[in-house]
Amino acid sequence: MKIGVYICECGINISSTVDVSKVAKKIGKLSGVAVSRNYKYMCSDPGQEMIKKDITALGLDRVVVASCSPRMHEPTFRNTVEEAGLNPYCFEMANIREHCSWIHHDREKATQKAYELVSGSVARAMGLEPLDRKEVGVTPAAMVVGGGIAGIQAALSIADEGFKVYLVEKEPTIGGRMAQLDKTFPTLDCSACILTPKMVDVSRHPNIELLAYSEVTEISGYIGNFTVKVNKKPRYVDEEKCIGCGVCAEHCRLKGTVPNEFDMNKGKRGAIYAPFPQSVPLKYTIDPEKCLMLTRGKCGKEPRCVENCPRDAIDFKQKESIVELNVGTIVVATGFDLFDLSVKPEYGYGKYDNVITGLEFERIVSASGPTGGKVRLNGKYPKNVVFIQCVGSRDRKGPGNEYCSRVCCMYTAKQAHLVREKLPDSHITVYYTDVRAFGKGFEEFYNRIKKEGVTYRRRELDDAIEVFQKDEKTYVKAKGYKDAEADLVVLAVGLVPKSGSKELAHVLNIQNSGDGFYLEAHPKLRPVDTMTDGLFLAGCCQSPKDIPDTVSQANAAASRASIPLARGKVEINPATSVVDEDLCVGCRTCEKICSYSALEYDEERGIMKANEVLCKGCGSCTAACPSGAISLRHYRDTGVMYQLEALLREGGTE
Numbered sequence: 001m002k003i004g005v006y007i008c009e010c011g012i013n014i015s016s017t018v019d020v021s022k023v024a025k026k027i028g029k030l031s032g033v034a035v036s037r038n039y040k041y042m043c044s045d046p047g048q049e050m051i052k053k054d055i056t057a058l059g060l061d062r063v064v065v066a067s068c069s070p071r072m073h074e075p076t077f078r079n080t081v082e083e084a085g086l087n088p089y090c091f092e093m094a095n096i097r098e099h100c101s102w103i104h105h106d107r108e109k110a111t112q113k114a115y116e117l118v119s120g121s122v123a124r125a126m127g128l129e130p131l132d133r134k135e136v137g138v139t140p141a142a143m144v145v146g147g148g149i150a151g152i153q154a155a156l157s158i159a160d161e162g163f164k165v166y167l168v169e170k171e172p173t174i175g176g177r178m179a180q181l182d183k184t185f186p187t188l189d190c191s192a193c194i195l196t197p198k199m200v201d202v203s204r205h206p207n208i209e210l211l212a213y214s215e216v217t218e219i220s221g222y223i224g225n226f227t228v229k230v231n232k233k234p235r236y237v238d239e240e241k242c243i244g245c246g247v248c249a250e251h252c253r254l255k256g257t258v259p260n261e262f263d264m265n266k267g268k269r270g271a272i273y274a275p276f277p278q279s280v281p282l283k284y285t286i287d288p289e290k291c292l293m294l295t296r297g298k299c300g301k302e303p304r305c306v307e308n309c310p311r312d313a314i315d316f317k318q319k320e321s322i323v324e325l326n327v328g329t330i331v332v333a334t335g336f337d338l339f340d341l342s343v344k345p346e347y348g349y350g351k352y353d354n355v356i357t358g359l360e361f362e363r364i365v366s367a368s369g370p371t372g373g374k375v376r377l378n379g380k381y382p383k384n385v386v387f388i389q390c391v392g393s394r395d396r397k398g399p400g401n402e403y404c405s406r407v408c409c410m411y412t413a414k415q416a417h418l419v420r421e422k423l424p425d426s427h428i429t430v431y432y433t434d435v436r437a438f439g440k441g442f443e444e445f446y447n448r449i450k451k452e453g454v455t456y457r458r459r460e461l462d463d464a465i466e467v468f469q470k471d472e473k474t475y476v477k478a479k480g481y482k483d484a485e486a487d488l489v490v491l492a493v494g495l496v497p498k499s500g501s502k503e504l505a506h507v508l509n510i511q512n513s514g515d516g517f518y519l520e521a522h523p524k525l526r527p528v529d530t531m532t533d534g535l536f537l538a539g540c541c542q543s544p545k546d547i548p549d550t551v552s553q554a555n556a557a558a559s560r561a562s563i564p565l566a567r568g569k570v571e572i573n574p575a576t577s578v579v580d581e582d583l584c585v586g587c588r589t590c591e592k593i594c595s596y597s598a599l600e601y602d603e604e605r606g607i608m609k610a611n612e613v614l615c616k617g618c619g620s621c622t623a624a625c626p627s628g629a630i631s632l633r634h635y636r637d638t639g640v641m642y643q644l645e646a647l648l649r650e651g652g653t654e
């Protein structure tokens, strides 16, 4: 065996603590080492050229590079050796930067440790076997889960690239929270006016198939070839026949009695409804928990919806159905919920009917909302309006969240402006902790709102704030200020992960971060990828963000999701598990342990088989197998034992 060893100085990152030339010289004396060199930047072009030249000139059959973390440059060096004709899996890397030079100060000891690490890698290299890179075909279609602005944008972008997209939305319509907003900061565009054309584009796009009122229940497969089961809930209205005329809703016996979720329960609908007039798809839905026919089996003599529907579309016998989809990549865009105010009784929400959330305010101030856009409460126009920011966010003591929800400062400024516009004589006060006006045009917008006669009162983050009533009047108490009388209190409630996001993470095999939002693969370098190949994130499901950032992220996720679809094939990691059929007793222990469903039981032969495409090479099954029948290619016992022996020998512990 002829091994080439290359020790990187990494500028002074390694060489300031490790005597690299001494390590190179000592390593050069080990058996099997044909050449051992050190160089300033091994990852640079000249560094890589040096390795390639040696492979050709000296006929090297294994290469070891000692430098930084393999996460950084393992792919770089694998490509280097492959370009020189060596199998890329005959390459091994020792991390003498993060594992040595960066964490030690004693030059002599660090040099000895670097030598031991490199000698371990040299020993392991002797046990490496060549592996073939494998490719699998890709289904040229994508699924987008969640039809808010993030999902809508991602679906349109992928579809515009020419790929089929299935857009799965759990509510009866797409649109998400943006559809509920009145105007949008900082430009004050009408939210519906900029959103609804995109919703229509979705419904008309030849490449998009919309599955509304549906939820993903199961996913199997791997990047390029996912099989997804989607549960389509019954609307009790035949979607093919319904033309969205609304005659059914007009005649519903419960018209105007059921709280309308779209209006944050501030308005009423009937038991058959469309969430809002521009719903997409504009198909009516029967609420199974309210409809008299579905709850009691009787609605007068004859249900009026049935009597009056011009298309005979009502179907009380409709059942849920399972749709199976085959897709190559998936974008998750399931959005956010609002912080649960029941754990913060000091704000009086739910106790006083003049204390509302920012999202409820959006519906009240909207021309399409329950008051037709009039900021009126119990028939009266408020004179004193108080906004309180950071409700449930930036809460170091709990029970709120420590993170900043990023949109509340600006949506409060916007809402203060809307109050000023509609009620010019009102007194508007905002209690804030800091104003975070970080986006394009935000600071200018905030300054403009202050000039409109809005009083901003700063309070310390940890200082208590309370809403209370005395003599039938409502007040806001904050340290350092006289109690402020308020006819209306609007709470800038923070954003939290969507309910059910943990369960969905489990179905999709993605992770939640500490704050509960979905975890990206790398916060800086892979911000829209997940740790599961082929799944990408867009919008507020990843973290709170405003519409411009949501749209940018959706386009980024769409672009990432389109790459495998455009290539038509994906490379799979060949370092996968392999079952020794002679040793396997078919106990199925590995099957339960595998997180990727990569081990299948062969009923006929009574043994396990590993699926190379599903296997991610995590090694859990190899550790769990009681018969020692499973091994992991590239991490076979022989190589690992060689490495351990060398480490113990060179470390003087043998």
Ligand SMILES: Cc1cc2nc3c(=O)[nH]c(=O)nc-3n(C[C@H](O)[C@H](O)[C@H](O)COP(=O)(O)OP(=O)(O)OC[C@H]3O[C@@H](n4cnc5c(N)ncnc54)[C@H](O)[C@@H]3O)c2cc1C
Pocket: 145, 146, 147, 148, 149, 150, 151, 168, 169, 170, 171, 174, 175, 176, 177, 178, 181, 183, 184, 185, 186, 214, 215, 216, 333, 334, 335, 336, 337, 358, 359, 362, 407, 411, 414, 498, 500, 504, 538, 539, 540, 541, 545, 546, 547, 548, 550
């Ligand atoms: C009060 C308030 C005012 C705001 N004002 C502004 C503003 O003026 N300007 C601005 O830029 N931003 C504003 N924002 C922020 C804005 O609402 C968000 O940036 C935007 O809604 C994020 O879109 P999204 O698609 O990520 O999430 P969402 O709008 O939450 O959409 C997510 C969608 O996914 C669906 N879904 C969830 N779970 C599933 C599932 N399991 N299966 C299928 N579908 C699912 C949901 O039903 C929903 O349709 C405001 C936010 C609030 C709370």
